[in-house]
Amino acid sequence: MSDKINHYLGNVSRRALLKTGAALSGAALVSPVASFPAFAVGDQPPIGTWPAGSQGDTVFIGASVPRTGTYAVQGEDELKGYQLAIEHINEGHELVKKISPKIKTGVLGKKLTLGVADSAAKPNEAVQAQQRFITENKAVMITGGTSSAVAVALNKLAQREKVMFVCGISGSNDTTGKDCVRYGVRQNFFGQTAAAAIAPVLIKEFGKGKKVAYMTPDYTYGHTVTKSMQDFTKDAGWTTVTNQISPLGAPDFSSYLLNVANSGADILINVNWGHDAVLSIQQAKQFGVLDKMKLVVPYQVPFLARETGGLMAGVFAATDYWWTIEDKYPLAKMFNAAFEKKFGYKPEWGAENAYISFVHWARMVEEAGTFYPPAVIKQYEKEETIPSLVGDVNYRKEDHQAIRPVIIVKGKQQKDMKGKEDYYDVVEIVPGKGLMQKPDEFGCKLGDYT
Amino acid sequence: MVNWANFVSQLFNGLALGALLALISSGLTIIYGTLGVLNLAHGAMFMLGGYAGYVAFTYTGSFVIAVVAGSLFVALVGIVMERVIIRHFYGRPHEDQLLVTFGLSIVCVEVVRFAFGSQSQLVPPPPLFSGITPLGFMFYPTYRLAVVGIIAVALSALFVVLYRTRIGMIVRAGIEDSTMVDMLGINVYRVFMIVFGIGAMAAGFAGIVNAPVVSLTPGIGDDILVQTFVVVVIGGVGSFPGAVLGGLIAGEIISITSMFNPGYAYVMLFAAMALVLVLRPYGLLGTRGRE
DSSP states (O other): OHHHHHHHHHTSOHHHHHHHHHHHHHHHHHHHHHHOGGGTGGGSOOBTTBTGGGSSSEEEEEEEEOOSSTTHHHHHHHHHHHHHHHHHHHHTOHHHHHHOTTOSSSBTTBEEEEEEEEOTTOHHHHHHHHHHHHHHHOOSEEEEOSSHHHHHHHHHHHHHHTOEEEESSOOOGGGGTTTOOTTEEEOSOOHHHHHHHHHHHHHHHHOSSOEEEEEEESSHHHHHHHHHHHHHHHTTTOEEEEEEEEOTTOSOOHHHHHHHHTTTOSEEEEOOOHHHHHHHHHHHHHTTHHHHSEEEESSOOTTHHHHHTTTTBTOEEEESOOGGGGGTOHHHHHHHHHHHHHHSSOOOHHHHHHHHHHHHHHHHHHHHTSOOHHHHHHHHTTOOOEEEBTEEEEEOTTTOBEEOOEEEEEEOOGGGOSSTTOOEEEEEEEOSGGGOOOTTTTOOOOOOOO | OOOHHHHHHHHHHHHHHHHHHHHHHHHHHHHHHHHOOOOTTHHHHHHHHHHHHHHHHHHHOOHHHHHHHHHHHHHHHHHHHHHHTGGGGTTSOHHHHHHHHHHHHHHHHHHHHHHHOSSOBOOOOOGGGOSEEEOSSOEEEHHHHHHHHHHHHHHHHHHHHHHHSHHHHHHHHHHHHHHHHHHTTOOHHHHHHHHHHHHHHHHHHHHHHHTTTSOBOTTHHHHHHHHHHHHHHHHOTTOHHHHHHHHHHHHHHHHHHHHHOGGGHHHHHHHHHHHHHHHOTTOSSOOTTOO
């Protein structure tokens, strides 16, 4: 091998090498202007992975989703949404063109490739993987989430590295609240909007002055959702009799459920998510808690009804998406059909969120006409009304949170189900505008563009 | 203000939780005590027992067959693992043993994930034990009550094997000094294989017995493994009675703390472990020098 190298080098004189080197460095100086005449690179110095990440025929996106651990099922679902979005964007699918008319094939004519890493819902693992995608693959955008702890950590990474983070799933108020960043955007619903949407429905259904037991996972998502639910039910005289805080991935909920059983509560509001929600609801049934009090799931979990085997019947939940809304939204119908064709079942809200947040990003890049991150961010901040799978939405410039409807569902009794995936009735589709807090209420300070 | 009905309920629940931890930990502790191998794949054995039982249950509809099949399958996996891989690591540093068992654990979990997916699987309790039993001061799931009984029987059986049989005597002698046992002409490697099989079987048995209490996911063993280690450290490594005592203590700490402040249940468990490590590094019922 070394002989071979010597052989090649042997034919190259030192002078020739110097000449080639000089020519190459000269080319490097002029090449950005030459290959990106429309981007006015002259007054835009390189930032993050720009322009290096978008100089080839393809651009790289880094996704970190939990494929193991408590949120594995939901992470896989999210991943399917990304895969479908990339496939649709690269082939210029009809649905994508309805959301982003300028897309032909790929984004700005460049095909997208997706790098996937397992975050196990752990912030440090997600940050390590995404840092690698940024440094080694020159990712032009990073995405993923599912745990708000991960989303908040990736927000910080995005701001530091100046690479956009398009949040996939995150329910904490902090993600676009006190931990918001200029380089992060979120499409999906969160504690505040979930609580604002579901609380009036619950109060109407169950009445005033109820005693409530909460089950809360011990991190930013759990604490902020519980706080929002308490705030929005306070005026109706609902009081918290116990709040059972448990670690993510608790192997058993019996001791928490005994406290709930002995609390004298009328209603159990279960904020747990992923497998924690499945297990705590199944065990609540075993302990007779579900016979004593009404269960409410303020932040619904994809596949919860399927996994709990009938225990969601009669239960109210707030969610981003339920497939039966397709009668009202033509884009949802197209999405359901495409998803079911590829994966063999009806999509739930994890996949829907991943898909639409991704296509929205592609639209912003197309509209901005460049991958230059500050220009893409400013495109989001124009607050243009754009199509989504649940009607028209817009991103708020002050905190980068999408204003979008929240859907209240109620679990169907088995006898009323038309087909095996007909788990919920859609009770109400609550418009997003009236659900949002004031932009500065949760302490959002976005930070710099450059 | 202590709610006494709740206190008694939690005390009882701590016993049920502790019994399960005791059974899993006893397998871990006898393996470590005899072979000197800290088996990080022990949680995976717990998980495999659950899934093997689930498969048997799906085909036969019999919970008893599920328990037998789950336990025997994991015993077999344990023996094969010991023969093919673990035995090459007896003479190697602890770090290598940790890495190889950790690797085996990942392989087991991912194979199960590949075969069954991440969605949880349910094994219903046998009809005899379904429903809720009123205990006067509380209502408690009937099956959990049965689990306490089943585990008590299993622990007694393990006790009889370890303390009343010849093979048990050899195992206990091996825990004390495996070199001496070897020098006395007993094939210590055969004993190691049997111990590994029994230890794995204890975890597998616990896995399928516990399956109706939780729903099965590939990661179920990882969550319980950490607690099992805490139990072994509290009870004393290599000590069977220590594992039982440690299990019960851990169960009570989690239950009782959660009554006052659920956010601190696991903090207190680790605090207790730290306290034991400071005051009695070899564990409550452990022997000095074995740690």
